[in-house]
Amino acid sequence: MAQHPLTYMLPDELDLDGLQKILSETYRLSVDSPVKVKQIYFDSFDWRVWQAGGELLQEQGEMNRLCWVNRKSHQQTACQSIESPPGFVQDIPQGPVRECLVPVLEMRVLLPMVKINQQRYTLRILDAEEKTVVRVILLKNQFSAVKGKMKGDLDGRIVLQPLKGYETDFLKLKQQFASLKLRPSEQSLYEDALLGVGRKAGDYSSKLNFRLDPDAPAHVTARLIMLSLLNTLEANIDGTRADLDSEFLHDLRVATRRTRSAMSQIKGVFDPQQLEPFKQAFGWIGQITGETRDLDVYLLHYPDYRASLPKTIQKDLDPFHAFLQQHHKLAQAGLVKKINSPHFRKNLKAWRSWLQSPGGESDQTPNAMRPTANLADKRIGKLYKRVLKDGLNIGDDSPAELLHELRKDCKKLRYLMEFFQSLYPKPAIRELIKALKVILDNLGEFQDLEVQANSLEKFGEQMLEEGAPASALMAMGILVGKLLERQERARAAFVDLFTDFSSESNRNAFQQLFGVR
Amino acid sequence: MHIIGVYNIKGGVGKTATAVNLSYLAARQGYRTLIWDLDPQAAATFYFRIQPKVKGGKRLVKGKLDLDDVVKATDFDNLDMLPADFSYRNMDLRLEDAKKPTKQLLKLIRPLSKTYDYVFLDCPPSISLVSENIFRAAEGLLLPLIPTTLSMRTYDQLLDFLQGHRITGLKLMPFFSMVDRRKRMHLDIMENFPDAQGELLKAQIPYASDVERMGIHRMPVQAFSPNCFAASAYQALWMDVQNRLD
Numbered sequence: 001m002a003q004h005p006l007t008y009m010l011p012d013e014l015d016l017d018g019l020q021k022i023l024s025e026t027y028r029l030s031v032d033s034p035v036k037v038k039q040i041y042f043d044s045f046d047w048r049v050w051q052a053g054g055e056l057l058q059e060q061g062e063m064n065r066l067c068w069v070n071r072k073s074h075q076q077t078a079c080q081s082i083e084s085p086p087g088f089v090q091d092i093p094q095g096p097v098r099e100c101l102v103p104v105l106e107m108r109v110l111l112p113m114v115k116i117n118q119q120r121y122t123l124r125i126l127d128a129e130e131k132t133v134v135r136v137i138l139l140k141n142q143f144s145a146v147k148g149k150m151k152g153d154l155d156g157r158i159v160l161q162p163l164k165g166y167e168t169d170f171l172k173l174k175q176q177f178a179s180l181k182l183r184p185s186e187q188s189l190y191e192d193a194l195l196g197v198g199r200k201a202g203d204y205s206s207k208l209n210f211r212l213d214p215d216a217p218a219h220v221t222a223r224l225i226m227l228s229l230l231n232t233l234e235a236n237i238d239g240t241r242a243d244l245d246s247e248f249l250h251d252l253r254v255a256t257r258r259t260r261s262a263m264s265q266i267k268g269v270f271d272p273q274q275l276e277p278f279k280q281a282f283g284w285i286g287q288i289t290g291e292t293r294d295l296d297v298y299l300l301h302y303p304d305y306r307a308s309l310p311k312t313i314q315k316d317l318d319p320f321h322a323f324l325q326q327h328h329k330l331a332q333a334g335l336v337k338k339i340n341s342p343h344f345r346k347n348l349k350a351w352r353s354w355l356q357s358p359g360g361e362s363d364q365t366p367n368a369m370r371p372t373a374n375l376a377d378k379r380i381g382k383l384y385k386r387v388l389k390d391g392l393n394i395g396d397d398s399p400a401e402l403l404h405e406l407r408k409d410c411k412k413l414r415y416l417m418e419f420f421q422s423l424y425p426k427p428a429i430r431e432l433i434k435a436l437k438v439i440l441d442n443l444g445e446f447q448d449l450e451v452q453a454n455s456l457e458k459f460g461e462q463m464l465e466e467g468a469p470a471s472a473l474m475a476m477g478i479l480v481g482k483l484l485e486r487q488e489r490a491r492a493a494f495v496d497l498f499t500d501f502s503s504e505s506n507r508n509a510f511q512q513l514f515g516v517r
Numbered sequence: 518m519h520i521i522g523v524y525n526i527k528g529g530v531g532k533t534a535t536a537v538n539l540s541y542l543a544a545r546q547g548y549r550t551l552i553w554d555l556d557p558q559a560a561a562t563f564y565f566r567i568q569p570k571v572k573g574g575k576r577l578v579k580g581k582l583d584l585d586d587v588v589k590a591t592d593f594d595n596l597d598m599l600p601a602d603f604s605y606r607n608m609d610l611r612l613e614d615a616k617k618p619t620k621q622l623l624k625l626i627r628p629l630s631k632t633y634d635y636v637f638l639d640c641p642p643s644i645s646l647v648s649e650n651i652f653r654a655a656e657g658l659l660l661p662l663i664p665t666t667l668s669m670r671t672y673d674q675l676l677d678f679l680q681g682h683r684i685t686g687l688k689l690m691p692f693f694s695m696v697d698r699r700k701r702m703h704l705d706i707m708e709n710f711p712d713a714q715g716e717l718l719k720a721q722i723p724y725a726s727d728v729e730r731m732g733i734h735r736m737p738v739q740a741f742s743p744n745c746f747a748a749s750a751y752q753a754l755w756m757d758v759q760n761r762l763d
Contacts, residue, residue, distance in 0.1 A: 080547035165589030
C-alpha cells in the first residue's frame with residue numbers, strides 16, 4: 001500500500017548527530033550535504049489553492065521550482081521548474097503545476113503569503129546495493145512576512161519520506177520511530193508559518209456564510225449581515241487600488257450591491273431616514289466603480305471574443321484590445337482617485353460606526369424586533385411570489401424591459417436567500433438557490449450580451465475617432481453580430497427555463513421552506 | 518502522458534544511456550517520469566541500483582498485474598522505474614498468446630496516464646513482437662544511430678518494417694550517438710544521412726568516457742558530472758525531443 005510521509009516535531013534534546021547515531025545502529029546510512037532552501041508560499045487572495053486541497057510553493061535552492069503539495073497526503077503531487085515568481089496562471093510556463101492551477105485560479109493572481117528559510121539535512125537509508133530506500137529529513141525553518149520585518153524561528157521537524165516500492169523499509173523505520181515517542185506534527189509547515197505572521201489559511205472568502213440565530217431580533221441580524229459585507233468590501237480595497245487582479249474590484253462591487261439590496265429588502269428594520277445617506281453613498285460607490293469593472297469584463301472576455309472570429313481575421317481585433325487596455329488604465333486611475341478621496345473613507349467610516357451603535361428603533365421600524373427567521377420567511381416568500389408571477393407572464397414576444405425587471409427581482413431574491421440560508425435545511429435551500437441561478441444566468445446572458453453589443457458599437461465609434469484601422473471595426477462588427485446571435489438564443493431559451501423553475505416540485509419546496517402560500 | 522520508446526535493432530548503440538539520462542532530465546524539470554526497463558539485460562535497472570526483479574513479472578505481461586504496484590522510486594525526485602525482470606526474455610511468447618498481441622503494452626501503460634507525464638521505454642534490441650508493441654504504444658521513437666554503415670542499414674530495416682506493418686503516426690526521432698568526431702567515416706556518414714523528412718534531431722551524443730562511467734557511479738551522467746560535455750549533449754537532445762513532441 002502506498003505510504004505517505006510522516007512528520008514529527010523535533011524535540012529539543014534531539015539534533016542531527018543524535019538522530020544519525022540512533023539510525024546508524026540499525027541501518028546503513030548516507031548523509032547528504034546540508035541544503036539551504038528558500039520557500040515562498042502562494043495563493044490567491046481568496047485562498048483558491050488551499051480550498052482546492054493544495055499548498056503551492058516556490059522553492060529556490062539548487063533549482064527554482066514551483067510545487068503543488070496535496071494537503072491530505074503531504075506529498076508533492078506536481079512540480080515544475082520556473083524562472084520567475086508565479087502570478088496569473090496564463091503567464092506560468094506549460095507544466096504539471098500549471099495544469100493543476102488552471103481549473104482552480106481562473107482570473108485570480110497568485111500572491112505571496114509567507115516565506116520560509118529552510119535548512120535541510122537529509123539522511124538516506126540504503127540497502128545492500130546502496131540504493132536509497134527511505135529518506136529521513138531534518139528541517140530547521142524560519143518564517144518571515146512577505147512585507148515588513150516580522151520573522152522568527154519555527155519548531156524543527158523530522159520527516160520520514162517513503163519511496164515507492166520500498167514500503168516495507170518505511171514501515172520498519174516507522175515502527176522504530178514510534179519507540180522514540182516523538183510528537184507528530186498537527187499542522188503543515190505552511191500553517192505554522194502563516195500562524196507566525198498572524199494569518200490563517202482561508203481567512204478570507206467572498207462567499208456569504210453567516211450562522212444566524214433564528215430567534216435574534218431582525219435588526220441585530222441585519223447589522224451582522226451588513227457589517228460582514230462591509231468587512232468584505234474593505235478587505236478588497238487595497239487589491240482594487242493596486243489592480244492586482246480584476247476580482248478585487250468585482251468582490252468590492254458585489255459587497256456594495258448586496259449591501260444596497262440588504263438595505264432595501266430587509267424592510268422595516270431601520271429608520272429609512274437614517275438609512276438614506278448610506279443608500280446614496282453605496283449608490284455612489286457602485287457608480288464610480290462601474291466603468292473600470294465594465295472594461296475588466298471586456299478584457300476578461302477578450303480571448304473568447306477573438307477566438308469566436310474566423311481565424312484569418314482574429315488578429316484584426318488586436319487594436320480593440322489595445323483600446324480596452326488604454327481606457328482601462330484611465331478608468332483605473334480615476335477610480336483610485338475616488339477610492340483615495342476623503343468622501344469614500346468618511347462614508348465607510350460613518351457606515352461602520354452606525355452599524356456598531358445599535359438603537360434607533362421607532363414606529364418607523366415595525367420589524368426591528370421581529371425574530372429573524374420570521375422576517376426572512378416573509379420577505380423571501382413575498383419576493384418569490386412576485387418573481388413567479390412576473391416570470392410566468394413573460395412569453396416569447398414580451399418586451400425586453402420585463403426580463404430586465406425580472407432579473408432585478410431575481411437578484412434581490414437570491415441575495416435574501418443567501419443572507420438567510422443558514423436558517424434553512426442546507427440541501428434544500430442550496431437546491432433552490434441553484435435553480436434560481438439558472439434563471440439568473442439566462443437573464444444575465446440576455447441583458448449582458450446586449451449591453452456588450454451596444455458598448456462595442458460605441459467603442460468602435462471612439463476607435464474610429466482615434467484612428468483605428470477599418471479592419472478592426474469590421475472585425476468588431478462581426479463580433480457584434482455573434483453577440484446578438486447568442487443573445488437571441490438566450491432569449492429563446494427563457495420560457496422553457498422558467499417553466500422548469502416554476503415546476504410543481506420547486507413550488508412545493510419554496511412553500512415548505514418559506515411557507516409561501 | 519507522452520510515451521517515448523528508445524530503440525534500435527542493434528545493441529550497444531547507447532540506448533540505455535539515452536533512456537536513463539533523458540528520463541532523469543525530464544524528472545528534474547518537474548515532470549513525473551517513469552522509465553520502464555524492458556530489456557532482460559537490465560542495464561537501466563542496474564544504473565538506478567534497483568533489483569532486476571518484478572514480483573509476479575510473468576503475470577505482468579498477461580495484463581494481470583497492476584503496473585503501479587511494481588513501480589519503484591529511484592533516488593531522484595519525480596523519477597520512478599519499472600525494473601527489468603528476467604522473465605521479459607519470454608515476453609514474445611506470452612504476447613503471442615494474448616488477444617490483440619500487438620497492443621498489450623499500450624493496454625498496460627494506459628492506466629498510468631494520470632500518474633506520469635513522461636514514460637520512457639528502454640527497449641530490447643531486435644525486431645520482435647515486443648518491439649511492435651512498443652511502436653504501437655509510443656508517441657515517439659528515439660533512435661540512437663552510430664554513424665557507421667552497419668548502423669545505417671538497421672535504420673533502413675526499421676523503416677521497412679514500419680511501412681510493412683502499416684505503423685503510422687509514430688514520430689521517428691533518429692539522432693547520432695557515440696559520435697567520434699576524429700573518425701572520418703563518422704563525419705562522412707553524418708553528412709550524407711538521407712533525411713528527406715527532416716526527422717533527424719540536431720543534438721549528437723559524443724563517444725565519451727563520462728557515459729561509460731555511469732556504470733561505476735550507477736547514476737545518470739548529470740547526477741555525478743553535471744558540467745561535462747556528455748551531460749550537455751543529453752540536455753540538448755532532451756530539448757530537441759520536447760520540441761518535436763509539442
